[in-house]
Amino acid sequence: MRKVVFLDRDGVINIERGEYTFEIEDFKPVEGLFEALKVLKEKGFEFIVITNQGGISKGIYNHNDVINVHCCMQQWFKDANISLLDIYYCPHHSFVEKCICRKPDSLMLEKAIAKYNVNIEKSYFIGDSRRDELAGQKVGLKTIRVTANENLNNYINQIN
Known part of the structure; x- marks a missing residue:
């Protein structure tokens, strides 16, 4: 079974700007992200991104915009020599x-x-909102709530 750190996208991986981020020129990594992920990789963790992208439902941007940004993000991970298992996104919005x-x-x-045979007891969800915490708790993950755009190095000692 795999040990996985699930990561929210906006505010954890990329800078939360206070508005939808769907263009590559606005997509910038959070400072210290990949240094922290390298430490977690050394601890045996793999990574999956879980993100709401409700701007699709609202007609602000489309699936291709999200795919383009995610290709950029995958390249960041590749350049850092960190494997990104998968990216899941929800295109819906409750409005x-x-x-x-x-x-x-x-x-x-x-x-x-289910797909990646994740060991829930040894895995985590890192997000910057209450809804991230709730989603992780619903499936039995340990959750860590960070402040948007905060350096994850402040939390890696909490993850075993």
Whole structure:
């Protein structure tokens, strides 16, 4: 079974700007991110991104915009020599429609846990909102809530 750190995207991986980030020129990594992930990789963790992308549902951007940004993110991981197992995103928004994948619901996590044979007891969800915590707790993950854009090095000692 795998040990996985699930990561929220906006505010954890890339800078949270206070508005939707869907263009590559606005997509910038959080300071210290890859140094922290390298330490976690040395501890035997792998990584999966879990992100709400409700701007699709609202018509602000589309799936191709998200895919382009995620290709950029995957390149960041590759350049840092860190494997990114997968990226799950929910295109829905509760203002427009109902779904069971949008955090704080847990369908994205459930799918990833099943697909990658994740050891829930040894895995974590790192996010910057209460809905991230709730989604992780619904499936039994340990959760860490960071302040948006905070350096993850402040938390790596909490992760075994």
